Structure formats: C-alpha cells, structure tokens
Amino acid sequence: MLNTNEREWDEQYMELARRNTLTWIAVTFILFPILVLAGVFMRFVQGNTLGSAREWFYPMMTLHGMGMVGVAYVGGMACVEQVIAKYTRPSDRVSFFAIIGTVIGVVLLLVSVLIGKFAAGWYFLYPLPLKGNWPTWSAVVFLLSVTVLGATWLIWCLDLLRAIAREYTISKALGWHYLAGKTEPEVPPAIIITTVSLIGAVACLLSGVIVLALFYVELLTGTANDALLMKNLTFFFGHVLVNISLYLGVAVIYDVIPQYCGRPWKANKIVAISWNSVLAIVLFAYFHHLYMDFVQPTTFHYIGQIASYMSSLPAAVVTIFGALTLVFHSKMKWNMASMFLFISMVGWAIGGVAAVIDSTIAVNLRFHNTLWVPAHFHTYMLEGLVLMILGFYYHYLQEQSQRAENHTLQRMITGLIVVGGYGFVLMFYLAGASGVPRRFATYPAEVGHGVPYSLVAIGFVALFSVGLALYISEAGKCWLKAARS
Amino acid sequence: MLAEQDPVVIQLFNEFDRVVMPNKKVDQAEAESLIAYIKRESDKGPARAVPRLPASVAPADRELGRVQSMALAVFALVSIIIITVFGFVGKSTDKPRVVDMKSAYRLRRILFISGSAALLSLLAITLPVTPYVVNAEPKAEIIYTTARQFSFTYSREPVTSLEELRFVEGLRVLEVSADALVEFRVTSLDTNHGFAVYDPNGAIVAQTQAMPGYFNRLRIHFDKPGFYAVLCLEYCGVAHHVMRSGIIVR
Numbered sequence: 175m176l177n178t179n180e181r182e183w184d185e186q187y188m189e190l191a192r193r194n195t196l197t198w199i200a201v202t203f204i205l206f207p208i209l210v211l212a213g214v215f216m217r218f219v220q221g222n223t224l225g226s227a228r229e230w231f232y233p234m235m236t237l238h239g240m241g242m243v244g245v246a247y248v249g250g251m252a253c254v255e256q257v258i259a260k261y262t263r264p265s266d267r268v269s270f271f272a273i274i275g276t277v278i279g280v281v282l283l284l285v286s287v288l289i290g291k292f293a294a295g296w297y298f299l300y301p302l303p304l305k306g307n308w309p310t311w312s313a314v315v316f317l318l319s320v321t322v323l324g325a326t327w328l329i330w331c332l333d334l335l336r337a338i339a340r341e342y343t344i345s346k347a348l349g350w351h352y353l354a355g356k357t358e359p360e361v362p363p364a365i366i367i368t369t370v371s372l373i374g375a376v377a378c379l380l381s382g383v384i385v386l387a388l389f390y391v392e393l394l395t396g397t398a399n400d401a402l403l404m405k406n407l408t409f410f411f412g413h414v415l416v417n418i419s420l421y422l423g424v425a426v427i428y429d430v431i432p433q434y435c436g437r438p439w440k441a442n443k444i445v446a447i448s449w450n451s452v453l454a455i456v457l458f459a460y461f462h463h464l465y466m467d468f469v470q471p472t473t474f475h476y477i478g479q480i481a482s483y484m485s486s487l488p489a490a491v492v493t494i495f496g497a498l499t500l501v502f503h504s505k506m507k508w509n510m511a512s513m514f515l516f517i518s519m520v521g522w523a524i525g526g527v528a529a530v531i532d533s534t535i536a537v538n539l540r541f542h543n544t545l546w547v548p549a550h551f552h553t554y555m556l557e558g559l560v561l562m563i564l565g566f567y568y569h570y571l572q573e574q575s576q577r578a579e580n581h582t583l584q585r586m587i588t589g590l591i592v593v594g595g596y597g598f599v600l601m602f603y604l605a606g607a608s609g610v611p612r613r614f615a616t617y618p619a620e621v622g623h624g625v626p627y628s629l630v631a632i633g634f635v636a637l638f639s640v641g642l643a644l645y646i647s648e649a650g651k652c653w654l655k656a657a658r659s
Numbered sequence: 660m661l662a663e664q665d666p667v668v669i670q671l672f673n674e675f676d677r678v679v680m681p682n683k684k685v686d687q688a689e690a691e692s693l694i695a696y697i698k699r700e701s702d703k704g705p706a707r708a709v710p711r712l713p714a715s716v717a718p719a720d721r722e723l724g725r726v727q728s729m730a731l732a733v734f735a736l737v738s739i740i741i742i743t744v745f746g747f748v749g750k751s752t753d754k755p756r757v758v759d760m761k762s763a764y765r766l767r768r769i770l771f772i773s774g775s776a777a778l779l780s781l782l783a784i785t786l787p788v789t790p791y792v793v794n795a796e797p798k799a800e801i802i803y804t805t806a807r808q809f810s811f812t813y814s815r816e817p818v819t820s821l822e823e824l825r826f827v828e829g830l831r832v833l834e835v836s837a838d839a840l841v842e843f844r845v846t847s848l849d850t851n852h853g854f855a856v857y858d859p860n861g862a863i864v865a866q867t868q869a870m871p872g873y874f875n876r877l878r879i880h881f882d883k884p885g886f887y888a889v890l891c892l893e894y895c896g897v898a899h900h901v902m903r904s905g906i907i908v909r
C-alpha cells in the first residue's frame with residue numbers, strides 16, 4: 175500500500191510524464207509532415223519537374239534524412255518512456271531536458287541546411303562535410319547539431335537505463351534469470367526489449383561521439399583521418415541507431431497488442447534468448463554497409479552476411495510469430511491504434527526481407543547504393559516504425575480523451591496510409607533493382623527510367639498524405655481534449 | 660564569377676546542370692602555372708586518337724540482370740506470403756475462439772528448424788560468390804582508376820595526388836578488347852566515390868568504392884562488346900549525379 179504522501183507524489187509524477195508525452199506528440203505532429211514534404215520535393219526534382227529549385231535537392235535530402243531518423247528515434251523513445259512509466263520511474267526532469275536538447279539540435283540543423291546549404295547527407299560520411307561547396311561554418315553548425323542531439327539522447331538513454339536498473343537490475347531486465355531457467359521475478363517483455371535497445375543506443379551514440387571528436391580534431395589541427403576507420407564508425411552509429419529505433423517500436427507492440435486482443439504476452443526463456451541474441455547480432459550486422467570497401471578484411475564481410483541473415487530468425491520466429499498467435503482468433507478490438515500496430519509488423523517483415531536480400535554480398539554488388547536501399551528502409555520505417563509510433567500515439571490519446579470513434583473513417587485512413595506508402599516504396603524497389611542509383615538529384619540518360627518511377631511515386635505519396643492529414647486531424651482532436659483536461 | 664554575371668560563366672553554369680563548382684582556392688601563381696601547363700600540353704597536339712566520352716544515352720534494350728531478377732522474384736514471393744499470412748490472421752478475429760497453444764508451439768518449432776535450414780543453405784550457396792580478389796591468377800590487365808569531384812581518370816600507373824595526376828597519361832574513357840579480364844585499382848583523391856559499371860543493357864555488373872588513401876581491387880570480365888557506362892554510386896557532393904565515365908569494349 176502506498177501512503178498518502180507517496181500516492182500524491184505518484185500522481186504528480188504521472189501528470190508530468192503525461193505532459194511530456196503530449197509535448198513529444200505535438201513535436202512529432204509538426205515535424206513529421208514537414209519532413210514528408212521535403213521527401214516529396216525530392217521526388218519532384220527527380221521527376222524533372224522543378225527546374226532551378228533542384229539545387230536544393232541535396233540540402234533537402236540531408237534535412238529529410240537526419241530529421242526523419244531523429245523524429246523516428248525520439249518518437250520511439252517517447253512511446254517507450256510512457257509505456258515503461260507503468261513499471262518504473264524515469265526522471266521527468268531528464269525527459270524535459272531531452273525535449274529542450276532536441277529542439278536546440280533541430281534549430282542548429284535548420285540553420286546549417288537552410289542558411290548554409292549544408293548537404294553532406296544524413297550520415298555525413300567523412301570527409302565529405304569538409305569537402306563540399308558549402309561554407310565551413312555550415313559544416314561546423316551541422317556537427318554541433320549532431321553533437322547536441324547525440325549528447326542529449328545519450329543522457330536520456332542512460333537515465334532510462336538507470337530507472338530500469340533500479341527496479342529490476344540490468345541482468346534481470348535483460349531476462350538473464352529466464353536463461354538460467356527461473357521464472358521469477360516476472361519481467362515484462364517491453365522492459366527486456368527496451369533494455370536491449372537502450373544498450374544498443376548507448377553503444378551507437380558513443381561511436382557517434384568518437385566520429386564527431388575525430389572531425390573536430392581534424393578541423394582544429396588539420397591532421398587527416400583514416401577514411402576506412404571513419405566509415406566503420408559512421409555506419410556502426412547509423413546502422414545501430416536505425417535498428418534500435420525500430421526495436422523501441424517493437425517494445426511498444428509487446429505492451430499494447432495484448433490490451434486489444436485480451437490475451438497476455440509474457441516473457442519467458444524463448445523471448446529472453448531471442449532478444450539477447452538480437453543485441454549480440456545487431457552489433458555485427460553493420461558490416462554489410464562496407465561490403466563494397468574491398469580493403470576491409472574479408473572476414474568482416476562474411477561476418478556481416480551471416481549476422482544479417484541470422485538477425486531475421488529471432489524477429490520472425492519469436493516476435494512476429496508471437497504477435498500473430500496472440501491475435502489469431504482473438505476477440506480483437508480493431509481501431510486505428512490496433513490496426514496500425516498490427517500492420518506495422520508487415521512493414522517490418524517486408525522491409526526486413528528486402529534488407530536480408532541486399533545483405534547477400536553477391537546481390538549487394540548490384541544493389542549497393544541503388545534505390546533498393548531507400549526502398550527497404552522506407553518500408554520498415556514508414557510502414558513499420560512510423561505506424562508503430564502513430565499507432566501508440568493514437569492509443570494513448572484515445573485512452574486519455576475517450577473520444578467517440580468513427581470506425582469507417584479510421585479504416586479509410588489506414589487504407590490510404592497503407593496503399594500510398596506501399597505504392598511509394600514499390601517505385602523505389604523497381605527502380606533500384608533496375609540499377610537506378612540512390613541520391614541522384616536528376617537522372618542521366620543511362621538511368622533515365624528513374625524519372626517515370628519518381629512521377630508515379632508522387633501520386634502514391636499524395637494518397638499517403640491525405641491519410642496522414644486525416645490521421646492528424648483525428649488524433650489532434652483527441653490531443654486537444656487530453657491537453658485541456 | 661557567377662555573382663559578377665559573367666556571360667561565359669552563366670552559359671557554362673546553365674549547360675552543366677546549374678552546378679556551382681567547388682571553390683578550389685587556386686591562387687594567382689598556381690592558376691598561371693596551370694594555364695601554362697594546359698597551353699604546353701595542347702600545343703603538343705594529339706599524339707594519337709584519344710577516345711572521347713560519348714554523350715549520356717539510354718541503353719537500346721534495357722534488361723534486368725540475372726541476379727537482379729532472382730532477387731526481385733524472391734522478394735515478391737516472400738512479400739506475398741507475408742501479406743497473405745497477416746491477412747489470414749487479421750480475418751480470423753471475426754470468429755473468436757480459444758486457440759490451442761500446444762499446436763502453436765509445435766508450429767513455431769517447425770518454423771524455427773525449417774527457417775534455420777533455409778537460411779543456412781542460402782548462406783552456403785551465396786557466401787562463396789564474392790567479388791573479392793583473393794589471388795593473382797588468372798592474370799588481368801591492371802588499370803588504375805582515380806576518382807575525384809567529379810570525374811574518373813584511368814591510367815597505367817597509380818595516382819595518389821593531384822600533382823601526380825597531372826603527370827600521368829590519364830584517360831577519361833577506357834577502351835578494352837572483348838573478353839578482356841580487367842582489374843581496376845580504384846582510389847579517390849578527395850571524398851568517397853563509387854565506381855559502378857553498367858553493362859550495355861543497363862544492368863549493374865559490379866561496383867566498388869573509391870576511397871581516399873586506399874586502392875580497392877575490382878575484377879571485371881568484359882564478355883559482351885559495347886559501351887559500359889560508369890556512374891558514381893557514392894554521394895560525393897553537388898555534382899554527384901553528373902559524375903560519369905565509360906568503358907568501350909571492342
């Protein structure tokens with residue numbers, strides 16, 4: 175039993191956590207549509223329709239990529255923080271600090287790209303930031319932006335880990351006692367997956383910090399860095415960041431789907447084995463980004479392919495299979511939240527299959543840096559993680575506001591987002607398989623068939639955008655009602 | 660110069676896809692020696708016919724490569740299975756009932772075993788097929804390929820600096836005889852670039868990265884005669900998409 179004092183403190187805490195979550199939702203609802211517009215802009219340029227505005231292609235590509243990866247990551251973190259607030263107490267001050275740090279980082283990013291026309295791409299591969307036709311100050315501001323974001327997120331991760339360790343200890347939060355054959359104490363799967371993701375996040379953010387430090391050293395002293403080392407560090411950072419963002423979304427699924435299908439989803443030995451192996455495997459799979467760097471030791475290439483193949487097993491056989499058995503013939507309550515969360519696993523699975531195909535060295539020789547790459551990651555980001563985040567947001571807002579639901583409208587929104595999203599990525603897949611490179615502002619005649627694919631994609635993005643607008647208006651009404659109470 | 664609205668510059672600017680040239684920060688003396696050098700070289704006149712890079716054209720009949728078609732087919736098949744399974748499970752909620760978890764676990768075991776077997780055999784088939792050069796046999800013709808913002812140069816000798824590039828006999832487009840086995844040793848003088856070779860039907864045959872400070876060795880056997888386009892496949896700055904070259908196979 176809680177005494178009155180504790181209960182009061184608890185209520186205060188929950189109210190602060192609620193405010194933070196509502197703020198994160200608002201931030202996402204503003205940034206995400208703007209970043210989608212930057213994406214459509216790129217498709218228009220690639221469709222040869224925008225004339226001289228095409229000089230903005232690469233700055234917009236940088237803004238869109240960095241912005242989307244950032245929004246997806248903080249969106250995932252915000253969802254998870256709200257989910258685990260049921261079990262443990264992350265600091266509300268750190269969470270607020272994370273909001274401020276993220277906003278400062280975004281402002282620096284906007285200055286660098288919109289005023290300085292900085293355009294080295296979202297993972298700013300060394301030494302391009304120092305060798306572009308943009309002013310040096312814009313590169314410095316960009317690096318500062320990434321530094322602020324990285325430092326803020328590192329602190330945020332460490333605080334969540336602290337809160338989890340306090341309640342469970344890290345070894346139990348990783349489910350190691352399940353591995354030892356015990357069933358007590360019970361640890362919610364969301365905690366296990368969150369812990370795995372946070373440890374991965376700390377590792378990749380540290381790698382990002384090293385890259386940044388090496389950049390600053392070169393800026394200050396002029397000593398050149400090793401391009402292969404920088405590439406390894408950069409891709410470790412980028413690969414792990416994107417993957418663990420997705421796992422944050424999966425943690426949410428483990429927690430929320432049971433509430434809609436009325437069946438419990440408990441951790442056990444299998445779940446623990448599965449997620450511990452994910453942690454080990456994801457750290458090695460990044461080698462698949464360096465297949466085309468032939469000077470990298472060949473063993474690393476083989477490790478990359480084996481790790482990439484193996485990472486699909488726990489995801490498919492434990493998590494997706496588990497979710498499917500949970501929903502199978504259940505009394506599922508379908509609304510926008512449960513539909514989004516269920517369908518998000520399709521995007522995760524299909525994007526994952528495309529990734530495994532591309533992680534085959536013999537295939538990568540033909541697919542590396544073609545549009546197949548944005549094809550696969552847009553599948554599991556846009557039709558995977560984004561659906562998880564928007565699904566959870568709606569679930570939370572609906573719970574808070576208890577607004578009456580219009581099921582026909584919700585089905586229509588889901589349909590628009592699914593058809594628009596998959597049509598959009600299909601154009602990337604077809605173009606990529608037939609050799610159209612990624613990151614080309616306009617297509618030379620050799621790959622001129624990229625142009626019609628861009629134009630068709632715009633049509634699909636239009637459908638997606640109508641769905642997104644309707645979603646934001648529905649969820650936004652819940653938000654207003656929840657914010658007023 | 661753009662800012663001064665110099666008419667020649669404006670015309671060049673529009674012709675070349677409105678790309679602003681990176682300011683190479685050449686001072687007066689350097690510029691003069693460069694101009695003198697260009698004059699000296701052009702006065703020599705053409706020693707022999709240097710092949711010129713043909714204009715960018717679409718391949719006459721575009722075809723997917725064999726590997727590309729297989730990848731696309733596998734992808735389509737697995738995606739359809741995934742969508743069908745999710746559709747089936749989603750639909751099943753129309754008729755709620757108790758599900759026998761025992762049989763679900765049995766199914767999971769079967770899936771785990773067959774999935775592992777499938778992955779392992781795919782690994783066994785695909786892992787040996789790699790582009791990495793492990794030994795020097797058979798002998799290949801060695802071509803040093805130097806990438807920089809925003810062009811490729813082929814030469815017989817290695818190039819590791821702009822200075823050296825001035826003194827080698829460099830070509831913008833390479834000519835090889837049909838059936839040649841060529842080993843490209845690819846490097847870069849500035850940022851990362853990609854060196855991707857498209858066959859005459861527009862399918863990528865192979866690629867490697869061009870990285871400052873390293874030489875990547877890529878072997879290609881040119882079996883069909885024709886024009887093999889080369890594009891830069893690693894983003895390298897504002898004119899990345901116009902960075903191209905080619906290999907003429909006779």
Ligand code: HEM
Pocket residue numbers: 210212213214216217235236238239240242243246295296297548552555556560598611612613614635638
């Ligand atoms: C409907 C929504 C979206 C549209 C229309 C869109 C469009 C695009 C386009 C056209 C590109 C450039 C492709 C190329 O030629 O290389 C791109 C790149 C990218 N997108 Fe999106 N995108 C969308 C959603 C997302 C989402 C949800 C994410 C992540 C959460 C995302 C992350 C990225 C990243 C990381 C890049 C690579 C940037 C780079 O190469 O530096 N996008 N997107």
Ligand SMILES: [Cu+2]
Pocket residue numbers: 852853891892893894895896899900902
């Ligand atoms: Cu390039």
